[in-house]
Amino acid sequence: MFITAHAAVTVTVATTLGVDQPAATFVLGWLLHYFGDALPHGDESLGEWAKRGRVPAIRIGLMCLIDLAALSVALLWCQSQGVLTPAVWAAIVGSAVPDLLVGLELVLGKPITGPLAWLHEAVHRSINFVYSPWIGVPLQVILAGVLWWLIGR
Numbered sequence: 001m002f003i004t005a006h007a008a009v010t011v012t013v014a015t016t017l018g019v020d021q022p023a024a025t026f027v028l029g030w031l032l033h034y035f036g037d038a039l040p041h042g043d044e045s046l047g048e049w050a051k052r053g054r055v056p057a058i059r060i061g062l063m064c065l066i067d068l069a070a071l072s073v074a075l076l077w078c079q080s081q082g083v084l085t086p087a088v089w090a091a092i093v094g095s096a097v098p099d100l101l102v103g104l105e106l107v108l109g110k111p112i113t114g115p116l117a118w119l120h121e122a123v124h125r126s127i128n129f130v131y132s133p134w135i136g137v138p139l140q141v142i143l144a145g146v147l148w149w150l151i152g153r
């Protein structure tokens with residue numbers, strides 16, 4: 001699942017639950033990331049596609065740039081609506097941690113996160129239902145778009 005969608009889910013849950021302490025939203029984001037990744041989200045094959053490239057870093061970097069651009073739009077929206085609080089920032093960073101750790105391991109070329117890497121992989125495989133990114137990516141865009149719009153309202 002893309003960070004923009006993970007972050008939207010986390011901020012929505014934090015807001016709904018009334019959690020506004022940055023440390024709490026950070027942890028909430030980190031934990032909710034695993035629940036989000038456990039749900040079949042249709043972009044799993046994009047990760048495999050990226051790793052198959054001659055220079056995987058280019059494809060992975062491209063996907064990260066698109067995700068970052070989308071997240072930047074969401075942040076600008078939140079800023080314009082006056083809801084970009086430290087708790088929201090912490091939620092976003094927390095929701096990105098599991099994927100950032102995967103990226104760090106890819107860059108370093110060695111495992112460093114131990115059971116966290118195992119957990120991240122395990123949740124992705126917990127529900128064995130894979131569908132096309134042609135469906136999953138638009139669904140994530142719609143989910144994230146609606147949630148970010150509601151967050152800013």
Ligand SMILES: [Zn+2]
Binds near residue numbers: 001037120
């Ligand atoms: Zn993940």
